[in-house]
Amino acid sequence: MDDFVGRRTMIPAKKMREFTKRSDFHGWVQTLSHFGAIIATGAGLYLTWGTWWMIPFFIAEGALLNYLFAAQHEYNHYTAFKTRWLNDFFNRITGFLQLYPRDYERWYHFEHHRYTSDWEKDPELISRGGPYTLGEYLPYLIGITYWTGRIKRLFIVASGETADYFTPEQKKQVVLESRVHLVLYALVAAVSVYFESWLAVQLWIAPMFATKIFQNIQNVTEHTGLTHVQDTVHNTRTIKTWWIFRWMAWNMQYHTAHHTFPAVPFYNLPKLHAEMCKQAGYEPPTTGYLAFQWRFIKQLMKGPEPFDGIAEIDGSTAKTDDVARGKEAAEAVA
Template sequence: MDRSEWLPVGTDVVSRKELKEYMVRNNHTGLIHFAVHIGAIVAVGTFLWLTPFAWWTIPVMFVQGAMIAFLYACMHECIHSSAFKTRRLNTIIGRIGAMIIMRPFLYSKYRHMAHHTFTQHPEGDPDQVAFPRNFREYFLHVSSYNIWHRMLGNLYFLSLGRFSEEEREFIPDNELRNVANEARLMVATYIVIAILSVWFQSWLAVYVWVLPRILGEPALRAVRMIEHTGMAESPNMLENTRTTHTNWFVRFFYWNMPYHAEHHLYPSVPFHALPRLHEEKVKEHLAEVAPGILYVHYKVLKRLLTAKNAAASNGSEARS
């Protein structure tokens, strides 16, 4: 289907009048949530720094890294200006989260708007996580093997003011310089941190931020994969996006984004209202509400195994 025909379907399941009560925003809910999120990162980081390396250090680093990586959801909410009532606060907090996770805020904003406009469009959705063609692709994605090359390369080229054709499609021409300048500021900040670390001969930033950030990225990949992978390549948002029930840790630190179908249907609804919107208005209309993250990945792996067995069987028949 051509992009011009990719018009959203499904938003009429909740009337505008009913939706108003879910769209009420405030500053204090988001500030408290952000303070607890950052506080947990600081607390675990302090614990890591003050305790000697032991067998449990790596698992604790993973938890620390997952909390850091999940700041993506905080930045994401601020991109939509739904985390806080005031636009200025959304921008400030969003940029703080972006700096920590090493993803440019302004660039992510325009990229993400394209994702919402063309959700699951094979060519128009820059954030589509296509269904893996084989087990190798699946594990490369979940392990984040290719993600860091893309993220760091992205920062590098943006800071040079070099944009791909795809990026020029979703970034307005008058914002290209601002996007490049933001990337330059981020790169400069990281260089300053590196210089200070060397100057003071300190491994603090590496030990409590960089290493956990790397270890925690697969947690983010695993969660982001459940949002659309395997869903319909269709503009119908009741079918192209999946809501997944998760544990309290993921719900809190991922800012309720597992209620992803609700978010795509009504992106202006703040994160704290999504569970109520799901229960009261949306859940019976959705094509899929998954019982858990592992369940979705089990379905993906089972589908890959079925395809592999079918290919092997067809190959055997062809040779016989």
């Protein structure tokens, strides 16, 4: 993904070599702790089902399952583990659990990095059809249209319809992949009916579907409302939050650092972020989850999301002249 780096000379070469080193140890620690937490909260949910004590376990289980999207993302970049096949192995698992086939998401995400915040080419923007309105945003934020869209896409791709950016070989692969996923989900449903078991719903589908808002807040805050100038230092946001959310999201809160230098593993993103701030002399657009939601929803109450983004006003964002320099840099690259 070297072609996605927007600021090649921003970080000294020696530092970048340190930041891009990959480690099976860090990958195993993060993977086992995340899946281990899912198993632990799932056990708690199973044992407390039908009582008031199930509520915190239900929420925790759902949030942890939804944040497997961050794990899937890291596996897609082949930066979770140094050993390549381990990334592929766990990526298949997370893709199945997330109802988001691995190969489709990998190439979809590849395009997102290449054309970040480009209304005409970024698939994340194309898929929502234009700027948000309040009536479109809130159902997506809480997960309603997120999940209906995810399930609909599974069937559409399985029917043979894919995006134009897939190569002919990739199209064959993602179509087959979606069909295999649907067969496996049908098998889970059939086994559940045969054994008259609700476990798949209780410990997987219900908590994951009901708590999507926790991870959607992360997804939306990463880019929404920022400039659409092709410069990742300014069209991608860094998020301030507690350590527990940084752990669940595999440090994806340092999203500016990730998008600017996508070959850097998740565990080095905090150090990369600090070095970027040092080299640039300012902090990239930075906010908290709730601060952004408050600002963005207030904007949507006035009218649709502005095509060029909304003002960053929470006191920890890039200055106007910094954004201007970002535009100049993007124009120079173009």
